Amino acid sequence: MKKTYVLSLFLFALLSVSVYFLTYKVSRDIYEEESNQTEIKSEDLLISADTNTDQTVTNSTKYILEYYNSKEFTLKEQSLPTPADFVGLTREELIEFLKSYESSPSLEDKQLGLESFELVSFSKDKIVLRKTYHPYADNYRYFLVAENGFVTVYYADKSTVYEYTNISTEELPEELKEEVINGKYITTLDELYNFLENYSS
Known part of the structure; x- marks a missing residue:
């Protein structure tokens, strides 16, 4: 009776240890497989990122x-x-x-x-x-200003010079002089030519 009890206890202990190691091995295998898949996904992302970085415009783009x-x-x-x-x-x-x-x-x-x-x-x-x-108001194309006592013609952007003139602001009619000093927009090339012809010396 005592031998049977000891043998049963031994077999139970052996079975418990076997189950423990088997469970440990399976868990470890699953963990390693998941880790490998994560690494593969990370590599794929890196490859994809590198590919995007290397993309260039072609004739067929x-x-x-x-x-x-x-x-x-x-x-x-x-x-x-x-x-x-x-x-x-x-x-x-x-x-x-x-x-x-x-x-x-x-x-x-x-x-x-x-x-x-x-x-x-x-x-x-x-x-x-x-x-x-942001289109300029009323399709203005030119802008007149007084610089160093003379009229300078700019495009509507007010930064690109169209023409430096020899028209003195002092020789302009008073009302027109004020307009030029404050900055005068001109809509068409014909209007600009008329101004230049009328007031050039």
């Missing part, structure tokens, strides 16, 4: 240019051929290109009141850029 009027709150878009200047640029390089253009835009964009040129979305398949304009 679709190019969409948006035009936003910040005065009227309207947005239009146009599908255009990808400019040669964009081909080969990464996302960061394209952003730098747009910043450079924004600081020194074309004369046409200045006259239209360009405020910003920015990247909306970027991938090797499609890029979307947006030009934001």
Whole structure:
């Protein structure tokens, strides 16, 4: 009886230890498998991130240019051929290109009141850029000011010189003189030519 009791106790202990080690092994295998899957996912994310970083604009990249009027709150878009200047640029390089253009835009964009040129979305398949304009009131194209006693003609952006004239502000009629001193807008080229012809010496 005593031998049977001891043998039963021994078998129970052996079974308990076996179950413990088996459970430990299974848990460890599951943990290692999950860890491996996490590492694989992390590597995939890193590879994906590297791939996105290396993406560049190609000849086949679709190019969409948006035009936003910040005065009227309207947005239009146009599908255009990808400019040669964009081909080969990464996302960061394209952003730098747009910043450079924004600081020194074309004369046409200045006259239209360009405020910003920015990247909306970027991938090797499609890029979307947006030009934001704030048109000048009543389509003014020129701006007259008095500088060093003479009339200087600027484009409507007030920063690009159209012409330095030899027209002395002192020789202008008093009312016109006041307008020029305060800054006078001119709408058309004909109106500008009439002014220059009438008051040039």
